[in-house]
Amino acid sequence: MPPTPFAPVILGNEPGSFPHSVLAERHPAIIRQVRDAFPYGPGQHRALDELLKSCTEGTVGPLPADAPDRALWQRWGLADHAGRSWYDVPWLWSESYFYRRLLDAVGWFGPGAWQGVDPFRPFKRAELDAPATDEELTALDALPGLPEEERAHALLHGSLWGNRADLGFRLSAEGAGTRDPAPALVADDSEALWSLLPPGGTATLVLVADNAGRELVPDLLLIAHLLAEGRAARAVLHVKPYPYYVSDATTADVVDALHRLRAASGAAAGYARVLWSAMADGRLTMRAHPFSCAPLPYAEMPDDLRAEFAAATLTVFKGDLNYRRLVGDRLWAPTTPFQETTGYFPGPVAALRTLKSDVITGLSAATVAELEAAEGRRWRTGGTHALIQADVT
Numbered sequence: 461m462p463p464t465p466f467a468p469v470i471l472g473n474e475p476g477s478f479p480h481s482v483l484a485e486r487h488p489a490i491i492r493q494v495r496d497a498f499p500y501g502p503g504q505h506r507a508l509d510e511l512l513k514s515c516t517e518g519t520v521g522p523l524p525a526d527a528p529d530r531a532l533w534q535r536w537g538l539a540d541h542a543g544r545s546w547y548d549v550p551w552l553w554s555e556s557y558f559y560r561r562l563l564d565a566v567g568w569f570g571p572g573a574w575q576g577v578d579p580f581r582p583f584k585r586a587e588l589d590a591p592a593t594d595e596e597l598t599a600l601d602a603l604p605g606l607p608e609e610e611r612a613h614a615l616l617h618g619s620l621w622g623n624r625a626d627l628g629f630r631l632s633a634e635g636a637g638t639r640d641p642a643p644a645l646v647a648d649d650s651e652a653l654w655s656l657l658p659p660g661g662t663a664t665l666v667l668v669a670d671n672a673g674r675e676l677v678p679d680l681l682l683i684a685h686l687l688a689e690g691r692a693a694r695a696v697l698h699v700k701p702y703p704y705y706v707s708d709a710t711t712a713d714v715v716d717a718l719h720r721l722r723a724a725s726g727a728a729a730g731y732a733r734v735l736w737s738a739m740a741d742g743r744l745t746m747r748a749h750p751f752s753c754a755p756l757p758y759a760e761m762p763d764d765l766r767a768e769f770a771a772a773t774l775t776v777f778k779g780d781l782n783y784r785r786l787v788g789d790r791l792w793a794p795t796t797p798f799q800e801t802t803g804y805f806p807g808p809v810a811a812l813r814t815l816k817s818d819v820i821t822g823l824s825a826a827t828v829a830e831l832e833a834a835e836g837r838r839w840r841t842g843g844t845h846a847l848i849q850a851d852v853t
């Protein structure tokens with residue numbers, strides 16, 4: 461494997477930077493929103509107050525002594541980062557630990573009556589139940605008459621642009637939830653992606669999901685199409701083992717999305733039937749691996765996950781956070797080849813992502829110059845540009 465080129469790991473300690481604003485503004489806003497959404501008791505309010513103080517002004521503290529994943533987090537960096545400011549440790553680490561501590565504060569891990577109550581569920585549900593979701597499902601009725609390649613293209617792009625605005629992102633990005641017309645992709649390796657999924661083949665597709673609701677629905681539609689057309693013989697959907705980054709999909713969110721599709725009419729219900737039966741006969745399975753919520757890049761994945769990705773025909777990573785973890789949460793030169801940063805990955809891999817953070821690789825110098833001339837630095841974080849990148853070597 462060629463040596464990974466050097467680029468600095470992103471921290472959150474530069475005032476005025478995007479990562480700093482996430483720690484200083486987005487996290488307190490998330491605490492406010494969660495607090496408002498549930499009739500929590502005094503213990504939970506106290507714990508949320510403590511988290512707010514700690515994550516904005518304090519230092520990283522330990523996990524409770526009885527936390528089931530304490531040893532795991534110690535290995536994942538807690539042993540090194542405890543006692544340091546949340547702003548001075550890797551930004552990816554700080555964000556992940558924030559969500560882990562938020563779940564502690566509301567009693568997710570139990571024991572007690574609040575065990576397993578997802579603090580983000582009301583927001584995810586509202587999105588799934590929104591009229592915009594109905595409109596998107598009704599639009600599917602235009603697909604059945606089209607040639608397979610056009611349907612595949614439409615569903616791939618539906619899944620890509622479904623990532624445009626996650627719920628956490630909408631708290632701080634003005635207008636990011638709106639559906640403006642999609643601009644051209646800043647990188648497009650979709651031909652390489654399709655070359656691994658020919659119709660009538662034997663491919664195993666792994667899709668590492670990102671957000672629930674209006675991103676997960678088009679992800680499921682894409683999977684349904686690939687299975688129905690034989691572009692994939694088997695699909696594995698990786699979701700999060702616990703609520704994370706506000707809208708990230710868990711098993712419960714997949715079940716909600718499948719119910720939503722099943723209750724729809726027209727073409728949407730047909731896709732639901734494909735998915736339902738593929739789950740029943742094992743062609744579509746779900747995984748909720750602990751590493752999916754790890755505060756680390758995928759270069760540090762455990763052996764069992766590495767073996768799973770190695771066995772897949774193609775692994776597709778959805779979304780911004782998964783992209784950061786796939787290529788490493790570093791300030792790469794934007795022209796660093798994508799394939800150089802994913803060289804460690806044990807099999808063919810692709811990313812479908814809208815750009816919502818500073819990390820970017822694999823662009824041509826001309827594209828970077830054009831984006832910078834038009835938008836300064838905003839193109840990196842505004843959620844208005846997207847890419848399809850693949851390393852199929």
Ligand SMILES: O=P(O)(O)OC[C@@]1(O)O[C@H](CO)[C@@H](O)[C@@H]1O
Binds near residue numbers: 555623705779780
């Ligand atoms: O992974 P997703 O849902 O596409 O985006 C996650 C995100 O909202 O969270 C991070 C900041 O907290 C950024 O990487 C990104 O904007």
